[in-house]
Amino acid sequence: MAVNYDGNAEEASFSAGIEISEVDLSASGTVFPNDTQGFSMGLGHDNSLLECTNTEVTLPFDADFAEGQIYSGGWTLGVVYSFSGGQTLAFDGAIEVVVADYSSVAGALSGATGPTTTDLTWDNTLGSPPVEGVVVVNGGSLTPTFDDGTITLQAVFDTPFMRGNCNGNSGVDISDGIWMLQELYLGGPSGTCAAACDANGDGTYSLTDAMHVIYWRLLDGPAPTAPFPECDAVVGADCDAASYCP
Template sequence: MSTMKHHDKAPTFLVLAALLFVFGGVTLAQNPEFEFRAPGGEAYYPVATPESATFTGSISIQQTVFPGGGPVPAPSAGYSLGMAHDPAILAINTATTVVTSTSGEEVDFEQVNIYFDGVTQGVVYSFIGEWTLTMVDATDVLEIEYQLQAGVLTDATASSTTVLEIVDTLGDPPVVNVIVLDGASFPAVPVNGTLTLTPYVGSQFIRGDVTQNGTLDVADGIGVLQYLFLFTSTTCFNALDANDSGNVSISDAVRILCAVFCPGSPAPAGPYPGCGVDSAADGGTCDDYASCP
């Protein structure tokens, strides 16, 4: 459904602007507010080859103030947005429109433009106003896959951060962050995102998943016992260290087996249940792990 073009200029968004204002002209007693939220989180990358890592995040929209301060949300008919990134650290691979009606209908018009330093999107839900969105809950509207860049990240030894910023400066003419309600255009409240970039040596892993199959079960607890008493080998010591103590002992097997069979027992320490890295400088290593990059 997404349209990705690197060099689209004014005509597309001039058409979009015209479309967004054909739904009437009612003036709202008190302006509602919609937050446009940039993604954030943590991304991991191999210390020697950061350019091999990707990060996927979504821009979301949420209505935080209703018209007149009352209890009834305002229905939106469309929007436009822009989000910038540091091109020395990130590049966009893909950007895909994911907003739909509550029943799953695709939008009638969407235009996504990718630039070296950001992305813009313009959307009209329905040309004839068949459906609208209130976005009382945070609603993902644009999913973006970023590629990390070599250069400043290469051989870094510590985590760093970069900001994904909601801006009104991308495109020619610039695309502004607005939402359309009852035929009127309202500026969005920008909420920037922070992405933490963490280098690692070896492989990411899932703590407690000793068998490296992506799930936690009795075989993982048995795997710890086999390592301790039958001297089986492992390519990922950290996966066996379920309590993140820096050592592997029978308590790690108990931690895993209780997580599987004992209601209310704690799960393995992080990273769990998804792939990640060991943030503790405890000497643990993970050279290779089948279920993680």
């Protein structure tokens, strides 16, 4: 799993969905799919790099019991669908059962410019007493096959810019609105920071952005959206030059 994060902020966050599926072995005479009654699991991570901030059960129904614990190096979860046995779930296809949210430990990505790779590994030693990874069928515990996950955190460095400063001069004024109109409709010069020209921050560069700047400067309209009036970077913004900060 690849996760891009703002290299300027040096902080990453992501969510990992956990799925359960059953392999079809019915050709060998075994029952498929099995009606499961619950499960438990523990997933570990490198606590020098990551911390788990939340886990959320995502079953297609509300279980009678679903409790988890978060530790510095991982998390555990135990689920019983129904105390009376009236609710079961067959995993004849992959079904997401829990989503875990992670964030980087403060300072762990400081100075990182390339990819940082780490693993999420199934762990039967977490908790006290330890929580073992099992799936319950007919009141008995079955040990599933676990697949560990690899997370690659990639720093993305974006160019700071000021919203509305389309011509890249010393600030935002009426000349930016005129620049936009000339570029869009009169074959005028093109800038290299479409995000700066997107004055209203709606994700597109169009006539409405020119009008936004003109109304702001001349008719007391709303100011350009952030980043404004200070320069800042926006992850994924289309801005190729540093000259858009005065």
